[in-house]
Amino acid sequence: MSGRPLRVLTLLARHGIEKYYDAPERLQELYARQLHNIDHKIIIVDNAQTNAWSSAHSASTTAIGGDNSSWEFSAWDRGLEHLGTSIKNWDLIGLVTSAFQQSHTAYLDRLSEPLLRQVAGRARALGHIDYGGAPVELFGVRTQCWIRSSFLLLPPRELQLLGRVASITDSSAFFSGDAREPFLQDAPLSPQYRQNIMAWLCGEGLGQGTMWHSRFDLTAESLAFFEQKARAILNEQRLSTRLVAQGCQLTDVTWLASRMVAADVPTILPSWRAQITSRDVNKAPGTLLHT
Amino acid sequence: MTGKNPLHVLLDISDASLAEAGTLLDKALMDGGWLGVAARVDVILPSGEQVAARQGVVLHASKLPRTVLVHAVEAATAARASLLILLAAGVSASNEIIPELRAALDADPLLGTAQPLFASPMNDRLWTPWGEEPEATLSRDALPELPAHIITAECVSACLLIRPGLLSDLVLTRELLLDGSLPGALAFVLLGARRRGFRNVCCTRAVVVTEAPRERIYPTLSGKDLQTLCAADPSYERIRREDRQMPLARLAPLLGVAPCATWRQRRLLLDCRGLSPIHNGTSRNMLGQLEGFAVRGGDWDIDIVCGEHASAFHGLPERFPGLNHLTALPRPGYTAAFRLSQPWNWQVFSELHHRALVLGFNMLDTIAWDIGYVAPEGLGDVWRFAARHADMLTFISHFSRARFYQRFSRPAHLPEAVVHLSLSAAEHTRPDWQAPEARHHVLLFGNSYDHKGIGPALDLLRRAFPTVSIVVVGGTSPSSGQVRTLLSGEVTEEEIHGLISSAQAILFPSFYEGFGLPVVEGLSYGRPVLVRASPLWNEIAAHSRLPGNLVTFRDDSELVDRLGRILAGLPVPALEKAVALDADKPAPSWNSGVEQTLTALVQALDGAAERWLDRDLALGGRT
Numbered sequence: 001m002s003g004r005p006l007r008v009l010t011l012l013a014r015h016g017i018e019k020y021y022d023a024p025e026r027l028q029e030l031y032a033r034q035l036h037n038i039d040h041k042i043i044i045v046d047n048a049q050t051n052a053w054s055s056a057h058s059a060s061t062t063a064i065g066g067d068n069s070s071w072e073f074s075a076w077d078r079g080l081e082h083l084g085t086s087i088k089n090w091d092l093i094g095l096v097t098s099a100f101q102q103s104h105t106a107y108l109d110r111l112s113e114p115l116l117r118q119v120a121g122r123a124r125a126l127g128h129i130d131y132g133g134a135p136v137e138l139f140g141v142r143t144q145c146w147i148r149s150s151f152l153l154l155p156p157r158e159l160q161l162l163g164r165v166a167s168i169t170d171s172s173a174f175f176s177g178d179a180r181e182p183f184l185q186d187a188p189l190s191p192q193y194r195q196n197i198m199a200w201l202c203g204e205g206l207g208q209g210t211m212w213h214s215r216f217d218l219t220a221e222s223l224a225f226f227e228q229k230a231r232a233i234l235n236e237q238r239l240s241t242r243l244v245a246q247g248c249q250l251t252d253v254t255w256l257a258s259r260m261v262a263a264d265v266p267t268i269l270p271s272w273r274a275q276i277t278s279r280d281v282n283k284a285p286g287t288l289l290h291t
Numbered sequence: 292m293t294g295k296n297p298l299h300v301l302l303d304i305s306d307a308s309l310a311e312a313g314t315l316l317d318k319a320l321m322d323g324g325w326l327g328v329a330a331r332v333d334v335i336l337p338s339g340e341q342v343a344a345r346q347g348v349v350l351h352a353s354k355l356p357r358t359v360l361v362h363a364v365e366a367a368t369a370a371r372a373s374l375l376i377l378l379a380a381g382v383s384a385s386n387e388i389i390p391e392l393r394a395a396l397d398a399d400p401l402l403g404t405a406q407p408l409f410a411s412p413m414n415d416r417l418w419t420p421w422g423e424e425p426e427a428t429l430s431r432d433a434l435p436e437l438p439a440h441i442i443t444a445e446c447v448s449a450c451l452l453i454r455p456g457l458l459s460d461l462v463l464t465r466e467l468l469l470d471g472s473l474p475g476a477l478a479f480v481l482l483g484a485r486r487r488g489f490r491n492v493c494c495t496r497a498v499v500v501t502e503a504p505r506e507r508i509y510p511t512l513s514g515k516d517l518q519t520l521c522a523a524d525p526s527y528e529r530i531r532r533e534d535r536q537m538p539l540a541r542l543a544p545l546l547g548v549a550p551c552a553t554w555r556q557r558r559l560l561l562d563c564r565g566l567s568p569i570h571n572g573t574s575r576n577m578l579g580q581l582e583g584f585a586v587r588g589g590d591w592d593i594d595i596v597c598g599e600h601a602s603a604f605h606g607l608p609e610r611f612p613g614l615n616h617l618t619a620l621p622r623p624g625y626t627a628a629f630r631l632s633q634p635w636n637w638q639v640f641s642e643l644h645h646r647a648l649v650l651g652f653n654m655l656d657t658i659a660w661d662i663g664y665v666a667p668e669g670l671g672d673v674w675r676f677a678a679r680h681a682d683m684l685t686f687i688s689h690f691s692r693a694r695f696y697q698r699f700s701r702p703a704h705l706p707e708a709v710v711h712l713s714l715s716a717a718e719h720t721r722p723d724w725q726a727p728e729a730r731h732h733v734l735l736f737g738n739s740y741d742h743k744g745i746g747p748a749l750d751l752l753r754r755a756f757p758t759v760s761i762v763v764v765g766g767t768s769p770s771s772g773q774v775r776t777l778l779s780g781e782v783t784e785e786e787i788h789g790l791i792s793s794a795q796a797i798l799f800p801s802f803y804e805g806f807g808l809p810v811v812e813g814l815s816y817g818r819p820v821l822v823r824a825s826p827l828w829n830e831i832a833a834h835s836r837l838p839g840n841l842v843t844f845r846d847d848s849e850l851v852d853r854l855g856r857i858l859a860g861l862p863v864p865a866l867e868k869a870v871a872l873d874a875d876k877p878a879p880s881w882n883s884g885v886e887q888t889l890t891a892l893v894q895a896l897d898g899a900a901e902r903w904l905d906r907d908l909a910l911g912g913r914t
Binding site: 085122123135137139140141142143144157160161241242244245246247249267268269271273290 | 298321322324325326327328385386387388389390391408410412413431432435496497498499500502897
């Protein structure tokens with residue numbers, strides 16, 4: 001790795017500025033505070049604008065419009081389309097949402113330039129690995145973890161391999177249109193996964209002491225929002241499983257930071273279970289290694 | 292759709308040690324996520340090993356692996372299930388790859404088996420099913436450039452998904468299966484599938500990360516197995532050999548060094564084999580370009596290949612210590628190869644094509660093909676091929692570019708640039724020769740080729756100016772009292788500078804040039820230079836601010852008139868300078884030229900893989 005600064009481009013997905021209006025500034029502050037040697041630029045993809053819209057905010061921040069068809073996932077796709085082949089000019093691409101500082105964000109404090117250098121050029125995606133209490137299935141893939149999509153970093157090559165970030169763009173295979181039983185019986189997701197989604201969006205969370213910041217009651221009125229939010233969750237899950245499928249290893253920020261503190265970063269990444277059960281803080285229970 | 296069929300998994304850990312079998316099984320099932328996803332999991336344990344039963348898992352402890360294979364195939368056939376075979380204990384494939392493998396089979400009903408690629412966790416490099424290297428060598432950077440699905444010959448690997456029903460009516464000749472190893476038996480199954488038209492597909496978007504060595508990922512078949520397979524199908528070896536020789540197998544290593552990855556330098560091979568161990572215009576041109584590459588090539592890792600004699604003669608390693616110097620062609624693995632002069636034969640094309648993804652040539656001129664008698668046989672076809680199949684071309688003048696495209700077609704896609712040689716006086720002059728005390732001769736430049744026009748010009752000068760001292764660089768007639776003749780290529784650089792800077796006037800009577808470096812050198816010393824009228828000279832004057840005057844003549848009488856006026860100190864009409872330059876824009880330099888070249892090479896990276904394959908096909912067996 002050369003001594004030149006890393007080049008990181010963040011695609012910051014947002015929907016207008018009613019909520020998290022200062023997300024770009026917060027993100028810049030994070031970089032200025034912890035990643036100041038990094039050449040960092042932001043492209044805001046605003047889903048409240050039209051595709052044709054663009055605006056130059058500052059020397060390091062520009063904004064373009066997104067179509068909001070798959071929330072942040074289609075926004076990132078719009079950003080990637082905007083970048084075209086120039087994506088190769090960056091060491092890392094950040095996929096970030098304007099809500100990146102909501103719900104358990106201590107892991108963001110562990111970001112550092114040496115940490116990012118562990119990922120640049122490698123088949124790794126860096127972020128916060130979340131997990132469920134039991135495996136779930138989606139499209140016939142069984143999985144129990146996902147990398148949080150409000151803030152992750154990947155080498156551009158991994159995004160090129162991925163193709164589109166939004167992989168579930170059509171709700172018709174999943175939802176019934178009935179708030180009492182919102183999922184189709186033959187939807188390609190397991191009962192456990194249905195329960196998890198319901199519990200996270202409308203219930204008491206996944207039993208890990210964390211609850212979503214915007215829980216709501218599922219009614220006929222909120223059904224459309226439920227379906228969109230559920231589809232975002234499914235896209236988030238699919239993003240992780242597709243990355244794993246292409247050989248891109250999920251890398252937990254807190255675990256990697258703790259290994260770096262201990263000056264003991266293994267050459268070969270352990271499994272996601274081994275990573276999150278050996279964090280120095282916010283450690284997942286050891287039983288995860290045997291479930 | 293294979294996705295609607297159930298999945299069966301056959302996991303072979305029979306080669307694990309007895310002590311680790313249980314742990315390995317649990318790890319494979321948990322990390323792989325196979326339980327729940329697969330309707331049935333058959334596990335082949337080491338012989339004699341007993342492990343506790345697992346729900347949903349059929350354990351086989353004392354059967355021959357190939358026997359279990361037969362059972363697994365029969366069970367999958369009965370259930371109309373896809374059968375995933377995981378061969379090796381140390382290869383921990385996880386179930387996330389299944390949608391990719393299934394999608395590959397869904398893409399074509401005649402694809403019978405699908406397999407992922409395998410990558411080393413140490414460096415992310417990949418093993419290739421068509422290769423035989425002992426290490427994983429394919430750069431992951433190549434993956435986005437490769438097709439998502441590559442059809443290959445049947446290939447037994449540690450992870451293989453078999454289409455539902457593929458084996459339903461396949462005659463599983465038990466005698467053959469039971470006579471060989473498990474990989475051998477699998478190879479036989481795949482061979483049977485292929486002979487019916489069902490191919491194997493390698494999914495480049497499904498990658499299993501594993502520490503396992505090649506022999507575990509792609510098991511080597513025993514001699515006995517190969518004998519059986521070749522007996523069943525005499526074309527077996529030929530088809531596998533053709534696979535190893537497929538263009539993609541040669542392209543893939545080049546793709547790995549091609550992308551504009553900022554974390555790693557691009558590799559550039561500069562082909563300077565056209566450099567001769569003499570001082571002439573071509574040498575000065577190439578040395579000038581190398582100066583530019585030495586200064587401006589910082590984003591590239593540059594290797595120069597040059598003949599040993601020429602490299603030593605020009606002292607290349609000493610002049611350009613920042614570049615890597617080679618005297619023989621290196622192994623493949625360059626982002627780009629750029630030849631500082633034209634290709635003269637197919638061999639050059641082939642050599643560079645197989646070493647680099649992007650191929651560029653600096654077309655100096657088309658003189659050799661036009662005058663014919665110095666051109667190697669087939670040169671026209673080589674340049675026609677260059678016009679059609681090079682990734683980028685540079686031309687040393689608009690004049691040369693126009694001649695080239697007039698003679699050879701111009702594909703619309705071709706990135707190209709006119710890269711003038713240096714027109715900066717500072718780069719063509721030496722301070723110690725700037726102001727010689729005496730100006731006492733007319734300098735005549737050329738060589739023995741007819742288009743240089745030197746013989747008739749010399750005769751004319753002798754007749755018209757019998758008292759003027761004449762020095763001929765590149766002359767053929769012996770020296771006489773009035774004329775001093777120096778053979779081209781046998782004059783040192785110092786002598787050239789001395790002769791130019793001390794000339795009263797310089798005559799360059801050539802009919803046809805690509806650039807005319809001696810003209811620029813003469814102008815750089817402020818000397819008046821007479822040239823035969825040509826659009827080239829208007830171009831040179833328009834792109835330069837050189838101190839000397841460029842004076843054209845149309846015929847002998849005009850030459851005599853204008854040279855006479857110069858020798859008498861009288862004014863002569865000169866071509867207008869710098870009309871093509873913005874006021875604040877410097878004239879072209881070696882550095883700016885190299886920047887243009889590198890920019891064109893980077894542009895040529897887009898779509899280069901597809902063009903490489905086209906070129907490979909077009910080159911065929913040409914060498």
